[in-house]
Amino acid sequence: MKWQETGEVPCPVARSLSVIGDRWTLLVIRNAFFGMSRFDQFQRNLGVTRHVLTERLNRMVECDILQKVLYQQRPPRYEYQLTDKGRDIYPILMTLTAWGDKWMPLQQGASLFFRHKECGKIFTPILHCSECGEAAGVETVMPVRSESV
Amino acid sequence: MKWQETGEVPCPVARSLSVIGDRWTLLVIRNAFFGMSRFDQFQRNLGVTRHVLTERLNRMVECDILQKVLYQQRPPRYEYQLTDKGRDIYPILMTLTAWGDKWMPLQQGASLFFRHKECGKIFTPILHCSECGEAAGVETVMPVRSESV
DNA sequence: CTTGATGAGTTCCTATTTGGAACTTACCAT
DNA sequence: ATGGTAAGTTCCAAATAGGAACTCATCAAG
Incomplete structure (x- = not known):
């Protein structure tokens, strides 16, 4: 069984884990609760590789746990903020x-x-x-x- | 940063995740709460590959979340039961x-x-x-x- | 006595996911 | 013109996971 198949599985524990059931994801969320919101803050604080972090942030945005908020134009820069769904973690x-x-x-x-x-x-x-x-x-x-x- | 390095990290969230922060581990524990205790039960119910399951069960035994209990001699067979630490999950x-x-x-x-x-x-x-x-x-x-x- | 089933792994090979480090792009400041 | 910052991308090597077959001890059936 592959992990992408578990999002629609009947058990709510498995469904939760399909989104937040990996190590980096929960640490990113923990840091978000401490007020972090930017790519480089997460990256430096956690020591996660940039490309894994990219993948995790995108997944959390897709799953509506984080939302991207523009905090500067030229160049456009976004920060990641917890949604209601994310805060409920x-x-x-x-x-x-x-x-x-x-x-x-x-x-x-x-x-x-x-x-x-x-x-x-x-x-x-x-x-x-x-x-x-x-x-x-x-x-x-x-x-x-x-x-x- | 590699994951085996996080067991001694100061944050208790990271320490917890170093042990139970992967997908299969928590599903095995969920099934243990439903009364499962044997290798093949876990394997068939979860669809996890046998060699990943072996690795996870051994890790949980090492971490004192599960304990092996002999349930038959000839051939010796062990089942996996939750410890107090495991029940507290x-x-x-x-x-x-x-x-x-x-x-x-x-x-x-x-x-x-x-x-x-x-x-x-x-x-x-x-x-x-x-x-x-x-x-x-x-x-x-x-x-x-x-x-x- | 040979065959088949059971339970708990182990082995082997391939595919996917990480870790690590360097590179890119768009801007601002000196 | 050089350096710094922020948010990624790209590339390669290493580790981990998936899948299927194989092992070993023992019991039960024909």
Whole structure:
């Protein structure tokens, strides 16, 4: 099975991964959340080769995760900004961060935190149930395939 | 930059991705959550080539996401079971699922749901702040690098 | 006892994707 | 006229992936 065939696959995990399931893509998005938007910023910060970066940015624009915005004429220069679809990847980055901090810690401790503006504190993201509001972890959740709903 | 160099990188997102940041790895883990544990089950269900699957399973065992458990002698056969570290990937799969359902829907609707055992309902996972308990989305969260904490 | 099936890989070859470095194009500043 | 900046392109070598066939130990059937 090739990866371009998975965009229309029934599993939403596979569909998500068909777009954001490679390493550089998520790192570009992480940097976009830190305010980066230009080709050379991404390239220098990540160390990704220019031609892989070109391919990834184009794919994200096609998939409507980033949009090109003209920031200068003569010569025309575009920057890449997160769309609503792209901004909605934030929870994925938060859970990835939480997992990395917990299970692949470095001796000098975490290097990325999240501050909740409403209470002002550094926090760990916890998944809750949209229906009852209580925490929903692996022990309290059952995956259900749609055939059997 | 090569990918094997990123395991010790300061960003926890990059460290997470160095292990689970490729397409097949997360699909294998998804299937493990559905109860699969054997080589041929993974191979047939995913359509991944056997030698890529071998490499991925070995890597996950090395990283302590899966563990090999003998389930038969003569000939010795092992199955792959999620460890605590592996089970803790569940929130990542939930957020990936929620994003895929919302932004890459199929005409016939979602094909994977989560049921909260405590309230019995199908739900969408929402990230909350571990400190105050309120919802924490992209608008109410500030990423902070550790240098500036 | 020969054949066939099962499970978990391994091997081999080809095709695609990366990594790395240099080159291009359009402009501005000195 | 020279150098710098930004955003790519191009080229080649190296690594990774896809596909199909092969191996090995063992059990079951005819």
